[in-house]
Amino acid sequence: MAFHEVRFPDNISRGARGGPERRTQIVELASGDEERNASWANSRRRYDVAYGIRRGDDLAAVVAFFEARNGRLHGFRFRDWGDHKSCLPSGTPSPLDQPIGTGDGTVTNFQLVKHYASGAQSWTRAIAKPVTGTVRIALGGVEQLSGWSVDATTGVVTFGAAPGSGVAITAGFEFDVPVRFDTDVLDVTLDLERLGSITSISLLELRR
Numbered sequence: 016m017a018f019h020e021v022r023f024p025d026n027i028s029r030g031a032r033g034g035p036e037r038r039t040q041i042v043e044l045a046s047g048d049e050e051r052n053a054s055w056a057n058s059r060r061r062y063d064v065a066y067g068i069r070r071g072d073d074l075a076a077v078v079a080f081f082e083a084r085n086g087r088l089h090g091f092r093f094r095d096w097g098d099h100k101s102c103l104p105s106g107t108p109s110p111l112d113q114p115i116g117t118g119d120g121t122v123t124n125f126q127l128v129k130h131y132a133s134g135a136q137s138w139t140r141a142i143a144k145p146v147t148g149t150v151r152i153a154l155g156g157v158e159q160l161s162g163w164s165v166d167a168t169t170g171v172v173t174f175g176a177a178p179g180s181g182v183a184i185t186a187g188f189e190f191d192v193p194v195r196f197d198t199d200v201l202d203v204t205l206d207l208e209r210l211g212s213i214t215s216i217s218l219l220e221l222r223r
Contacts, residue, residue: 018221019084020168022092022191023064024076029096033218035060057140060192060220062093068216077216078201086199090221092144092191101129101187108187110153115186118178120153127170127186142190143170143223149189155176155182194218 021131035058042050068074084091097104101112116125127142127150147167152159163174170190178184 016088016090018090018168020092022094023080023194023218024073025094026074027064027067028062028094029187030069031062031064031218032066033060034095034097036166052218057222058138060095060194061197062095062194062218063137063215064218065102065214065216074127074203081196081201084196087196090193093194093218095192099191100189107150108151108189108220110151110158110187111156111185112187113185114183115172116146116178116184118180118182120180123174123177125174127165127172127188127190129190141170141223142188144168144191144193145170146189146191149187151187153185155179156185164209168191195221 031163037058038054040052040054044050064077065066068077080091100106101108113127113129115128116122127145129140129142131138131140137184145165145167150172152163152165152172162176163172165172172184172186195218197219201216
């Protein structure tokens with residue numbers, strides 16, 4: 016298997032539905048109380064792209080994309096239009112959006128991440144597929160236009176010289192979700208006048 020650095024068609028992903036899922040075990044006790052345990056430390060995203068297919072040409076594009084990925088075999092990029100930036104979807108990424116580390120004078124590599132917070136609780140998501148040309152980096156609140164590079168296939172930022180001890184490292188970016196098809200069969204109607212009867216075409220996020 017391999018990962019193909021190609022994005023699922025944006026015009027179809029705009030109409031898709033889906034989002035994060037988690038796995039929680041719930042045990043109901045004899046008293047009626049319950050115990051809950053998280054089976055997964057991190058969420059996993061699932062999408063259904065059948066909802067984005069509105070024309071015969073859209074269907075042809077999905078079939079071609081499916082065949083080129085060999086069904087479930089190869090991964091690819093997918094834009095989640097509800098969550099594809101380091102800031103709010105309506106905003107423009109700023110180099111101050113997300114803290115990705117603190118310098119110690121030695122470490123030069125830092126993983127892009129996005130933090131999700133509500134109240135006192137938060138969850139940190141590793142960003143492995145930043146969009147080329149969108150990443151912005153700041154050290155100590157000052158944007159750095161050079162002296163660093165980012166690997167668009169892993170989301171790792173590498174500095175030419177290690178950031179000094181205690182220096183806050185922040186980033187802004189757009190990103191894609193690494194996914195694969197969650198089916199080896201495309202079960203669609205052949206009547207192009209009734210494309211609304213297409214069954215589910217599920218995509219599943221790839222986690223490292």
